[in-house]
Amino acid sequence: MNCDTKKSTIQRLRRIEGQVRGLQKMVEEDRPCAEIINQVASVEQALSGVSKVLLTSHLQHCAQHDPNAIDEVVQLITRHWR
Template identity: 40%
Template sequence: MKQSEEKVLTGHGEHCDRKSHHSEKVKKNLVTRLNRIEGQIRGIKGLIEKDTYCDDVINQISATQSALNSVAKILLEGHLKGCVMDRLQAGEMEVLDELLVTIQRLMKK
């Protein structure tokens, strides 16, 4: 499985090097979903510019939020099965605290 390296911003404003564990198939799926969401956002903007009835705009926003939640679920599953598992096996128990903060952030939305 091909891994990509990225500089990520941690919750504490620090950068660290981390690797994702997503296969090319999963990455393609995520990018496809995000492209669709990007289109939904442009559509919402257009609805607002056209003075579309508020309830219709809110329904589109709800659908977009649901689509983003689906992306987050896919990423969370990969994170648990890949990143978190690897770090636990390496004895890095602090990953559990990081995971709890991440889940709390997701649940606020």
């Protein structure tokens, strides 16, 4: 993973961490379930975005030199994007 990708991925994960803390607070405050569910969906989308960035990085940097990479990538996609 290049330095810029690593930096932006860490920033994204920190934002997601803040979103999850916000979800905890919403539950503690007995906020309406619909609001919480909307925020959960937002976190799921954000995590999916991180997964896509990591998969792209893996394909660009790691998988090019590994003959088993195609099988590994297929397994990752199958497991994470059903």
